[in-house]
Amino acid sequence: MLAGRLHVRNRRFALETVPVPAPGRRQVRIKVAAAGVCLSDVHLIDGTLTPRLLPGDVVTLGHEIAGTIDALGEDVDDWKPGQRVLLQAGERDRRGTVYTRGVDYDGGWAEYALASEQTLVAIPDDLPFEQACIIPDAVSTPWAAVTATARTAPGEAVGVWGVGGLGAHAVQLLRLVGAAPVIAVDPLPAARQRALTLGADAALDPGDPGFRDALLGLTGGGLEVAFDFAGVPAVRDQALTLLARKGRLVLAGIANRPVTIGSDAPFNYLQQSVLGHYGSDPEHVEQLVALARQRRLDLAPSISGVLPLAEAEQAVRRLQTKQGDPIRLILRP
Structure with a gap:
């Protein structure tokens, strides 16, 4: 599959072909439908930000993700293939340490992404993926x-x-x-x-x-x-x-x-x-999905452009230079 990968040591970003990941225990594989491009992604590429908890030196970027469940790992009982979901931007381990998706582990600038089942949030059928993906963060x-x-x-x-x-x-x-x-x-x-x-x-x-x-x-x-x-x-x-x-x-x-x-x-x-202030907690994302479901929140004006994943570098440049004064640019695999 195609993935937008950052080589942290030399800050080289490239679109690369990598294996489709297999979900582990209590994980699901998501077919990514939309992924947001955030200023923090730009800062990871330009060196302003550095992953603290990444075990290696290469990571797939992208922490704002929505799509459909493609495959289930072992012991996943509450989700089914085909369900529309967004992914929380990160998760905590048992000690309370926060790991950020697309920073400390692989994110969603890819055709498929893995997620722990507790980081999934179901989204309504009438909430477009492009709008749903930007809710986290x-x-x-x-x-x-x-x-x-x-x-x-x-x-x-x-x-x-x-x-x-x-x-x-x-x-x-x-x-x-x-x-x-x-x-x-x-x-x-x-x-x-x-x-x-x-x-x-x-x-x-x-x-x-x-x-x-x-x-x-x-x-x-x-x-x-x-x-x-x-x-x-x-x-x-x-x-x-x-x-x-x-x-x-x-x-x-x-x-x-x-x-x-x-x-x-x-x-x-x-x-x-x-x-x-930094980030948000899972309940904040759930509250916003509920508000969007009740049509109290319209995120359509926030989508400044949708580009194919293959043009991720162009999206980064547009955000970095503020070309068109974007709120959010979206990548679509």
Whole structure:
């Protein structure tokens, strides 16, 4: 079968022919129908990210996957061939260590992928594979940030810095939980327009001289929650100055840089906080599938393009260069 393989030592990515994998005990083999291309895939290729738990030095990329069950391993009783499923982006071992699919073990940029049975989530027949595959990570990461880490309450004023693959979904999800106003912050005009289309109450340019006054005017004095989905130090510096009393800054983007609080006196007096966020838990994916099933969540606008698996390198370049300002590009084997 064809697979998109990363050779970690020299960061060489290539489409290669590899054997079709056989499912082991309590595993299933998935015929991949759609696989998302995430910025973390780009960072694995360019060397910004490195697998920590990969046993070898070659891995099939792709952690956003949907398809149909093709074959069952031994002792799999609750699933049947032909069922439509998406795969959780990773799994925990008995010690609680998280292994990420497409990073620490082979992922879904391939014609077939293996998955432990506990990482399968059934999807409804009317949810397209292209939309289902991005729920783990692209949608579940901001959903967990909004609901679990920030514990965003209805009526809270929120700011979303970075309206890309994660932030665009955060805008939709914040509106879904009743946050108000939802203010998108992005230097790119196309991203700000996209945020308004997705339901933001306002979209501001962080470099505009009137930015601070505009945001404070919209919120009546500051943000209850600020989300950094950009992973940029300047975003944290700016957001921290715009928090209201008991305001929370949630770091969902990764900058690999120190987080600096200008002065502890106002930070302490106003009882503000900085919260780290990473990924999501299985229940967040299940919640989002339920929301999609009930048509509370429309992910069609998130699909910026569908390319054949053989053009994975082109998809990576498009995302890396932001060609067409994509939310998510999808590979189809």
